[in-house]
Amino acid sequence: MPSFTLGIMALYLNGNKIEELPFFRRVLQEADRMNIDAYLFTPEDVDDGKRRIYAHVYEEGRGWRRRWVPFPDVVFDRCRYQKTPRFRKLREFRAKYGDLIYMNRPLANKSAIHQLLHKDKDIRPNLPDTVMYKGTTALADFVRKYGIAFVKPINGTGGRGVVRIESAGKGTYSVRGRDKQRRILPTRRLSLEGVGRLLGRLGLTESCLMQQGIELTLPNGRVHDYRLLVQKTGEGRWDVTGCAGRIGAARSVTSNLHGGGKAISVDRLLKHTFPSGSKAEAVKAEMYALGLRVVERLESHFRDMCELALDLAVDRQGRVWLLEINPKPAREVFRRIGEHEVYRRAIVRPVEYAKWLYKQEK
Template identity: 30%
Template sequence: MGIVQVQVETQEDQQKPTIYANIATINRLNLPINQPISLKFGKIITEVKVTLSSNSGNLMRIPSDLATQLHIPNGTLLNAKFDKEKGLLLGPIFGILVQSVNPKQPQTPFGKLTEFFKEVALLARNQGILFYIFTIQDIYHGSQTIQGWFYRNNQWEVGIFPLPDVIYNRISSRSQERKFKAKIAELQKQIPFFNEHFLNKWQVYEMLKKTSIHQFMPETTYFKGNQSLKEMIKKYPIVYLKPTNGALGKGIIKIERSPEQYIVQYSRINGASTFYFKNLNKLLKHLYPRLQSEPYLIQEGLNLIQLNRRPIDFRILVQKNGRGHWSITSMIARIANDQQFVSNLARGGTQAGVMATIRQASPELSKTIKKEHFRKLALQIAKKLEESTSGHFAELGIDLGLDNDGKIWLLEVNSKPSKTEETTLAGPRPSVHRLIQYVRFLTGFPERVKGSRRK
């Protein structure tokens, strides 16, 4: 078995489906000459023969009628390998599922995710992967094709493609994901499909508290009424209320108890809103409408390190690599702005280096705390969560906190980590390289060039 780059070119119509390759390519792939063989691209299978030509380099010429049948865009670079039983395999085909596309915004049809998708498209093309983006509505049910958006000539174009060999779920709305649950399940039956759903905070807590990770988790309980909240407020001077299906810091409520009063803060886009209450009953009456609107959990407040009284946490991006193993892609410190009690970048937080931030916030802790401590725990969390859930995940955003005693805590796990942060790298960000590595692993096309791990 060998790997070669394949280029599709427009040819004059042929009487028989014929692929042209030079002797070096034929020998490298161990292809039989002028014999019928099976050709597979995505879910489409047809019969072809390979004929010797004087092509230069690793070029494989496919006539236009065959390219049309296979839905291969003209000029596409692809990987190829030959197996005596399976025939000639072209690909892989990688699809990202989104909830919607806005064709009226041709420069940003995928909103804030457009730049990330562009980076994926450029790296995929460079590595011989056909990449496109699609919605559930774009699937031609009953056929093996999809209408998708692909990036070519510095613009997004619409085309018809075979079903992907692997799908990455980037639907960003929980309600839309629930709406398409049945159709997603159909795709999962025939195609590897990763990060298939959002994670529920309470379910994650329930799963991980049964593992060795429980010692790194703040006490958390499900809000079942005022009594459950009273007990946690009595036990801890600070508690947090978090929507079980929340994201980006939305809906988080902080309650602080002092001898004189109760202080309640809501996380808003433009800063925290603060309310004061003299007694607990008035506080509970105030919170009642919010806590009835959606499920909440109650979490113990931790004495985490701060920088100039601004809360700090640490986002570790954990992804599957080219061997199918969990690995650390990036680590950053997130520092809340002076108007917030949450550090999410979507709420105005800023990012900085992990150790530089710890040194600023707590010079003493920086003598004993190392980045390896965060790395080790994040990998343990990813592995334990994978063992505890039936879902297929290849990317997790893990939020950790560091308290003033030097203990690291698990704050949250996110299955749809943000891809909208600014990047100043000259090429695709590290998470894009790791994503492509995993796609190649899943589809059986070994990595041609080792991906960069620039930090």
């Protein structure tokens, strides 16, 4: 008999499509091996009157099937932000069924998270200056101060709508990036007014951030960063599951895999910048330490959390910078670099933590 029921909550996209089905299948398979009854559902699958769910279940040899199931004991929320009525349904579900055990809570937007972390003196030195975008005059001052500025949506994900702006001399600016459909924007040389018009056409004038640019270009002209995954273990404590490097596609200002980026081992990528093994190891240790400091600080404020991914940059002096927080991280990067045990651990740990959490709550 199953020990408890785990419900993985997602959102439908583009009709009734669900993203990450291969990942969800792996989670359900691992749960089954641990004698845990698990299924996938969305807030739209809920029958409020009978308190039941028309869930997606995975059956070996038969694939995905639908069946009615009771409400879960524990909910693993994998719903990524989207500006649709479906996201409102998620909020309504969590408000109505607050009696369920949730492994994680929605985080605040990027600006609020930055302000929260900025209050911590041990994290502050690792944060690029980040402020709300308030027009081209402030943007020009920002570029003058830091050399490079990024403008990005306050709730954006996956590298969508990220624009890099750099002074090109004589009152002009070199601008490139990605639109909100993740399409690469060719490099343009524009006046300040032209930059403003471009940001307007891209929908990047309201609810957007300006972030201090960190130089991340490799000798081949491509940008790079690091994805650090921190998760709760089956004992309820934080641990770094793994870290991987990412190299962006040609002409891209972001390194996201969904945008054509390439995965590479963290050690191999660090050695591009720091041939000395001791320096690379010291930088890697600082990345791991920063990851643990950040998740502990966020958990003290937001409470229920089970995993976070940190997008980190390392400048040529070896300083580690926190670029973004991802509360609903993918783990595909580890499979792509051949770290199959890390990949499996990244899938298993949420299930192990769910089991631990259920025992604590009950």
